Amino acid sequence: MNELNHWHPVLKSAALRQKPIGIELCGQEIVLFRTQSGKVGALKDRCPHRRMRLSLGWVEAEQLVCPFHGWRYGCDGQGHSPSTPRLKPCAEQFETAERYGWIWLKAAKSETSLPDLDFPDYHLACSLEHRIQAPLELVIDIFAEMEHAPTSHTFFGYGRSQVADVEPRFDFSDPTTIKLLSIVPQRSLPWIFEKMFGIRGGDRFFNHLTMHFSPMYHTYEIYWEQQKTGQLRQERLLSVFFFNPINSDETQCMSLHYLSKPQWGMPVFHLLQKHVLKYVLDHEVKRDKWVLENIADKQVDLQQLCLGRFDRILIEYRKRLQRIYRGQGAVSSATQSEPSKITQALYQLASSSNFPKDRSI
Known part of the structure; x- marks a missing residue:
């Protein structure tokens, strides 16, 4: 999925100790584990052998051990089968980072950068x-x-x-x-x-x-x-x-x-x-x-909604969400509806091309 090309903070660093932790992100089950040397690994939560959840296993030295047959995987996803050493099993691997007290992950080999959250003031x-x-x-x-x-x-x-x-x-x-x-x-x-x-x-x-x-x-x-x-x-x-x-x-x-x-x-x-x-x-x-959690209809499209002057941002951000975060180009008609003439007039009243100059951050 394109969303996984971006960095996501998924867990507090202090929460990951000796025991692996299974998470879900963008519909994918992922296992996080910390090796003896302190390195954080992230793999798809499926053993390539028989699809056992690796998050139910344990860590030995620098490898995550599958609880089903004892197959082992390093942070790079490269595995070892104790019963068939000539096999070269490989689990899908994600890139990880630890910063700002969190564990971050993204798809391996994607080229996006971690956001800068250092604020000197x-x-x-x-x-x-x-x-x-x-x-x-x-x-x-x-x-x-x-x-x-x-x-x-x-x-x-x-x-x-x-x-x-x-x-x-x-x-x-x-x-x-x-x-x-x-x-x-x-x-x-x-x-x-x-x-x-x-x-x-x-x-x-x-x-x-x-x-x-x-x-x-x-x-x-x-x-x-x-x-x-x-x-x-x-x-x-x-x-x-x-x-x-x-x-x-x-x-x-x-x-x-x-x-x-x-x-x-x-x-x-x-x-x-x-x-x-x-x-x-x-x-x-x-x-x-x-x-x-108490919205009656959790559909994400804006069709049939009576949008007000505060809501222009809902249409505009969906365009960028699709194009940048999801990498899917323009927003489809199923996701965005054309605002009415009344709503367009309210947008005109509410919009401004530049922020006022009275204060700066």
Whole structure:
């Protein structure tokens, strides 16, 4: 599958120890294992001999042992049969990397690069993982638009009474990414969050979303501006979400969350900040998960839907998803519908060729 040509973060590095772990990605069952020297291998979870799941085996030295007949395989997929040494069995192998606390994999010999997630002005606060019973497109949909924030979310974004005044600002000028800027009034927050992060209800909430397609991930650069003075709040948040299609019905979200580097000491306070932020972000993603898993019809095409002005991004990103991530060229008519004249007029009102120049990240 073309999707496997891109790097995917599939497991936290700390989770892979002596025992092999079976995963599913893009409909393929894959076994991950760590050798005695610490190297990570990834093979198709089928022994070429009799199709036994290799993830039920064990590691000896630098090889993964099949539990059925004891055939062995190295990280390169090259195998050995104890009963028939002249055979040269070979298991399908995937390329792996360990970075940012995760194990990544992609198809062997594909030429895509790992994304750069080193942000010098930030420090890593937490990482999260969520498995959602919904297709990839529906998961990306909810992470791409802001209209659902007042009703589906608790902490970030604006209140329900302000939805008619929010103007999403799209930038489709780059054929490899999509950008969206949302500037909204921050809803009221619990006092502990306000005290800990120096944010107040009524502040201007800036959310810069960039959608990437090789691999499929979003970056959100978030900051706040004081309502009265226009000065920026000190705290800034940067979140990175990767979307892995487990199969046609499930999606894995792997996310990293960064805070701006502290300007002063008190390590205990900053540790508490991280715990609070992790709770808040986990709560917000689980709210999205609940919505997605309760959608009545999980078809991914947009036909027969009454799309609004927030939804232009759903059509536009599908084009790049097909062309870049899936390598399938243009979006088929079964996946994309032509918007009505009313919807097109709403798109025109909501779109902008460039982001405003009042703030830069």
